[in-house]
Amino acid sequence: MKSLKTWLPALTILALTPLAQGDEFTDEDLKRWQAEYEKVMEKGEKLFHSTLGSNKVSCDQCHPNGANTHPETYPKFQKQLGKVATLREMINWCLKNPLQGKPLPLDSDEMIALEAYITWERRGVPLAPGKH
C-alpha cells in the first residue's frame, strides 16, 4: 500500500480544483447525449424491422411499433422460464424461437439498440415491474 505521502500532492490538486468541473453540463451536452441515444434507437428500429433469425420473420410482425412487448413490466416472472427474467432475456427468447435464430450477447450493441427502440416506443408509460 502506498503511503499518504505519495498521495498528498494529488489530493492537494484535487482539493484546489473548482467544483464547477464536477457535474455541470450545458444545453449542448444535452443535445449531444440525446443525439447519441437517438442514433442507437434508430439502429434498433432498423434491427427490429429486419429478419434477424433464419426464417425471414422480423420482430415487428408480432409487435408493430414495439407494441405488446411491455418493457415497463420487466424484470418479471415468466412461468415458462421458471424465474424472474429481464427484457433482454425475452428478446433472446424471441430470437431463438419465433425467429429461429441465435441469441445475442446480453451486452452487445445490437441488444442495446433493440432495447433502446422498444423502450422509446413505450415512452411515457409508468414503470410497472412484475406486472402481467
Add this chain to the structure above:
Amino acid sequence: MAVNRRQFLQRMAATGVAATLPFSLVEISWGMGKKPTTEHESFTFAYISDSHLTHIKGNQFTRNFDQGLRKAIMEVNLMSPRPDFVIYGGDLAQLGKREELDHGLELMSALRPPVHWVTGEHDFYLDMGKFWEEKISPLYYSFDHKGVHFVVLNSILTYEDWIKRWSTPMERMLNMARLDNPQGSPFMVGESQLQWLKEDLAKYDVGTPVVVLSHSPLYKIFKPWNFWTDDAEKVQKLLQRFQRVTVLHGHVHQVLYNQIGNITFYAMMATAWPWPYPVSYVQKPNQVPKLTVFMNRADPFHERDGTGWDILDMDSGAITNHYQLWMNENRTVAFDFKLEHPVDLKYQAPDKRIPPQFHY
C-alpha cells in the same frame, strides 16, 4: 404438400385433437327482436384467413405459418355438417411471391368444400394482383347462396402516386407489407369498384341479407397500422338501404366486432400470428370499437395462441360468428336483435370478463 388420409389420421391420433373439434354446432334461437323479412335457408360456412406463408429459399417456408394453415384446413375438413363453402380472407402469402401463392394453393387444395377468395395486400403489391387474378380468383365479384347475397371487394387498393413511388416491385411490396410503416399508404376500394358495387346491389330487395367480404375493415380503426379503409363511408352508404348487412374482414389478426348503423362488422382470426390491439400502442390515438371484448393476450410461449379460424352460421337470421381459438376457449359472438348489435354470448357483460382480456 397435401396431407393424405393416413398421415392425417396419424396426426390426429398423435395430438388427440379430435376430441376438441366442433363436430356439432350450437343452435341459437332468438325469441324477440326484428327478424329478416326474406326467407333464407340456414347454412354454415368457414372462414380461414391471414396465413402469411413465407418463402425462405428453394422449397423452404417458415414452419410456424405453414402449420397454422395446415391445422385450419384439417379442422375444416373434419366439420360435420360440412360447411357449404370456405372463405379465404386474404394474405395467403407474405410478400406476394409466386412461390408463396403456389405453396398456398397446394395446401388449400386439401380443403374439401369449395373456396371463395378475398385478396390481401400481401398477395397483391408485388405484381398488383396479376398472379392472383390469373391463377386464383377475380379480385372483386359477388355470388348468391341460399337467399344471401355475398359481395367480395378488393379493399386494399391505394393511391396511384404511392404505387409509382418505388423503384422495384419488391420495394413496393416490402413497404406495403410493413404494418407500422410511416411511409405506408391507406387502403381504399376506389371509384370504379364503388360504381360496380352500386350496380351489383341495385338488383336486390332491401330485405335480402347482404354479406360483404373484404380484407381490410370497411371502417376506420387505426390509420398508422392500416386498420382502415379510406373510402369506407362511401361503401357503408351504398349498403345503407339494406335491413341486414354483415362485413367480414381479415387483416387485423384479432377478435374485433362493431356495429355502425345497419352494418355489423366482424374481424376473422389469422392462422399465422396475432396482432396487438391498437390500444397497446400508446403514442397515437385509436378508434378501437368499444363493443369488442378483446381476445386473451397471447402467450408467446404457445406458437398457436391468438390464432385460429371461424365458423359462421345464419341460423338466427343474422350471422353468428364462432371464433375457433386454438389455445383458448372458443368464443361465439352473435347479433342481438333486441340490442341491435353483436354480443359475445359469454363475456359481453363487464363483470364476466377475465384478466387476459385486458390489454395495455
